[in-house]
Amino acid sequence: MTAASIIFGRKPHKQAPSQYGANSFSMVYGERARWEMDHFQLCESMLIGHEQIDAEHQALVDVLNHGLDLLATSPQVEAVRDVLDEFRTKLSEHIANEEVIMTRHGFTELEGEKAEHHNALACLDDLIERHLDEHDFETLIRDIAGLMLGLFIKSDMSFKVYLEKIRDG
Numbered sequence: 692m693t694a695a696s697i698i699f700g701r702k703p704h705k706q707a708p709s710q711y712g713a714n715s716f717s718m719v720y721g722e723r724a725r726w727e728m729d730h731f732q733l734c735e736s737m738l739i740g741h742e743q744i745d746a747e748h749q750a751l752v753d754v755l756n757h758g759l760d761l762l763a764t765s766p767q768v769e770a771v772r773d774v775l776d777e778f779r780t781k782l783s784e785h786i787a788n789e790e791v792i793m794t795r796h797g798f799t800e801l802e803g804e805k806a807e808h809h810n811a812l813a814c815l816d817d818l819i820e821r822h823l824d825e826h827d828f829e830t831l832i833r834d835i836a837g838l839m840l841g842l843f844i845k846s847d848m849s850f851k852v853y854l855e856k857i858r859d860g
């Protein structure tokens with residue numbers, strides 16, 4: 692499977708009025724308009740096949756979706772920072788847990804995976820610093836989602852293949 696073909700699925704979390712189309716804005720009881728943003732959703736093909744790892748990936752996606760919900764309310768920078776702190780904390784915990792799980796299974800590419808984790812965390816910090824200063828929160832959340840897909844989950848695909856191999860063998 693090539694990771695390039697795997698994109699976060701998107702599902703509308705609220706049904707927009709049909710005359711506007713699913714991705715346009717809708718009126719909230721006539722008081723004000725706000726953007727209805729689609730939630731990120733992990734595609735089935737992105738599941739690793741390890742219960743804890745998949746649950747933690749989903750929990751990370753949930754935090755990003757919470758961030759999208761927040762953006763619909765014209766948030767203050769402190770509120771966005773809270774979501775980012777939660778994401779950063781959960782991601783660090785996930786990385787630590789994942790490396791323990793991989794070690795326990797005798798994963799042969801562990802050193803490479805650790806390097807990916809290290810680089811990706813540095814990229815995350817760089818993104819947050821850059822976009823938070825610019826107050827471009829929507830770009831920030833979407834870039835983080837892209838980073839998760841490209842660096843965190845894509846690199847786990849080799850563990851998925853490894854797990855399938857040792858289960859079959």
Ligand SMILES: [Fe+2]
Binds near residue numbers: 744
């Ligand atoms: Fe992971």
Ligand SMILES: [Fe+2]
Binds near residue numbers: 808
């Ligand atoms: Fe990983």
